[in-house]
Amino acid sequence: MYDSPKVLLGLVIFLVLITFPIWYNVASGTADYVPELEKPVKGDNCVMETTYMRSFHMDVLNTWRDEAVRQNDRVFIAEDGTKYNKSLSHTCLDCHSNKEGFCDKCHDYVKVDPYCWDCHVIPEKEMK
Amino acid sequence: MAVDRRKFLQAAGLTALGIAAKPLALLAQDADSLEIIEPNKIPQETPLTAKRWAMVIDMQKCLDHENIKDCSKACHEAHNVPHFGNPKDEIKWIWEEELHTAFHEVNHEYIDEKLHHGHYPVLCNHCDNPPCVRVCPTQATWKRENDGIVMMDWHRCIGCRYCVVACPYGSRSFNWRDPRPYIEKINPDFPTRMRGVVEKCTFCEERLAKGQIPACVEAAKNDTIVFGDLEDPESNVRKLLRDRFSLRRKSALGTQPEVYYLV
Numbered sequence: 016m017y018d019s020p021k022v023l024l025g026l027v028i029f030l031v032l033i034t035f036p037i038w039y040n041v042a043s044g045t046a047d048y049v050p051e052l053e054k055p056v057k058g059d060n061c062v063m064e065t066t067y068m069r070s071f072h073m074d075v076l077n078t079w080r081d082e083a084v085r086q087n088d089r090v091f092i093a094e095d096g097t098k099y100n101k102s103l104s105h106t107c108l109d110c111h112s113n114k115e116g117f118c119d120k121c122h123d124y125v126k127v128d129p130y131c132w133d134c135h136v137i138p139e140k141e142m143k
Numbered sequence: 144m145a146v147d148r149r150k151f152l153q154a155a156g157l158t159a160l161g162i163a164a165k166p167l168a169l170l171a172q173d174a175d176s177l178e179i180i181e182p183n184k185i186p187q188e189t190p191l192t193a194k195r196w197a198m199v200i201d202m203q204k205c206l207d208h209e210n211i212k213d214c215s216k217a218c219h220e221a222h223n224v225p226h227f228g229n230p231k232d233e234i235k236w237i238w239e240e241e242l243h244t245a246f247h248e249v250n251h252e253y254i255d256e257k258l259h260h261g262h263y264p265v266l267c268n269h270c271d272n273p274p275c276v277r278v279c280p281t282q283a284t285w286k287r288e289n290d291g292i293v294m295m296d297w298h299r300c301i302g303c304r305y306c307v308v309a310c311p312y313g314s315r316s317f318n319w320r321d322p323r324p325y326i327e328k329i330n331p332d333f334p335t336r337m338r339g340v341v342e343k344c345t346f347c348e349e350r351l352a353k354g355q356i357p358a359c360v361e362a363a364k365n366d367t368i369v370f371g372d373l374e375d376p377e378s379n380v381r382k383l384l385r386d387r388f389s390l391r392r393k394s395a396l397g398t399q400p401e402v403y404y405l406v
Contacts, residue, residue: 084296087287089352104331134297134334136223 050124053116062093062106073129076103104135112139188354193372195291196269196346197401198360199380199389204367205261214264215239217362218344223335225322234316236344237266237359246390246404264359264368267314267344268392268400269293275306275315284341291373291401292346302339311393312400315343346370373401 016022031038040046061068063075079101082088091099091106099106111117114137122129146154204210218224218237225234239262243250246263269286273293276285283299284306286292307315321338329335333349336342347357355361360370371380380403383389389403 080298084294084298085285087289087348087352104334130337133337136329136331136334138331 050120052120053111053113055110055117056112058110061110062091062099076107076131079103103131104138108138191351191354191356193290193378194374195372195401196351197291197371197373197380197403198266198269198346198357199369199371199383199403199405200264201367201369201383201405202258202261202263202390203405204365205263206257207365208262210364210367211239211262211264213362213364214359214368217358218347220328221330221333221347221350221358223322223326223330223333224342225318225325225335226327227320227322227325232319234318234322234342236316236342237264239263240265245392248393248395249390263404264363265312265314265392266359266402267293267310267346268312268398268402269344269346271399271401272397274309274311274398278305278309280305287348292348293343294345294348295341295343297334297336297340297342300340302341304341306341310343311396311398315341317341 037046068075079091083101089101091101093099108114114132215235215237219226219235222236224236227233242254242259242261242263245265269292271286271291273284273286276293279285280303281299281301283296283301285294285296287294302317304317307317318336318338318340323329323335326335347355347359350357356370360368369379369383371378373380375381383405384403387405389405391400391403394400
């Protein structure tokens with residue numbers, strides 16, 4: 016290989032540059048940052064296991080949406096037999112009443128932008 | 144291990160028995176689980192149901208504008224319908240037409256003069272043979288099998304506007320702009336729509352699910368609008384349709400509209 020020292024040096028510089036954000040976060044101590052979510056003000060338990068909801072709430076919401084809109088099936092029966100209305104604006108936000116402190120915090124952290132709120136109304140915020 | 148015929152038959156028999164017993168076991172389990180349901184968290188009242196929802200509008204009562212002037216307002220407030228203030232962008236679920244626009248095929252100049260002065264509420268006819276459903280490429284609109292309501296799934300609408308073209312009644316409106324800033328007072332119990340989505344009357348299916356009659360029926364005075372089950376021979380709508388002569392809009396097109404107008 017011609018000019019191997021130069022090429023290798025270039026490669027090293029390239030690798031350092033491309034991984035710079037990682038080193039930067041490690042150095043500044045923000046690498047292990049996890050968003051602190053606001054706990055719901057009322058309600059002892061969620062409609063399903065918290066760990067399940069954490070990973071799959073979007074699937075739950077999609078299922079609820081399809082069942083409520085397309086099959087007119089609006090009541091969710093939880094494992095303990097409690098019945099819930101399949102409603103994002105009401106059932107979910109009844110307990111998780113602070114959307115900024117709950118939904119947005121995590122969505123911002125993982126950089127997702129769900130469009131639920133383009134149409135669905137955040138109860139208090141939109142009340143004029 | 145070789146399986147001889149005898150062992151195979153034994154296993155097959157046991158399997159069949161197990162399959163047959165499973166529904167029984169499930170039934171027993173269901174009976175148990177039903178008992179622990181706490182009714183206190185049920186958020187809704189008994190839904191109103193019918194085999195075929197239909198609407199009957201009394202044209203004679205529409206001659207008095209007082210009877211129906213609040214219908215459109217009540218509907219549009221309940222469903223977060225925006226008001227853009229220009230007819231090109233207008234969104235309408237229920238609105239008023241005159242005789243010559245609502246019923247142009249039966250209209251002629253010698254018809255009883257007072258009928259020409261009526262304001263007739265028109266809305267989605269929830270056709271039995273809905274052309275909008277036939278053309279929708281994403282099944283964002285469909286006819287509910289159990290009660291005939293022509294529903295919309297705004298999540299699924301891609302805004303192609305085939306349905307707007309297909310509907311002969313102009314019952315479908317398209318959101319050319321983000322409607323939210325143009326809603327005077329947002330009803331938190333109902334979603335708004337977004338730009339690029341078609342919307343129309345849903346016979347207040349969200350209210351029916353809560354055991355309430357449609358908002359326009361509630362807002363109309365003197366039973367000008369009656370809502371009921373067409374499949375039930377003793378229902379209010381069937382009685383009215385038996386007693387009085389009725390019209391349907393553009394019935395010659397074969398869409399089988401389910402909003403009837405008593406003459």
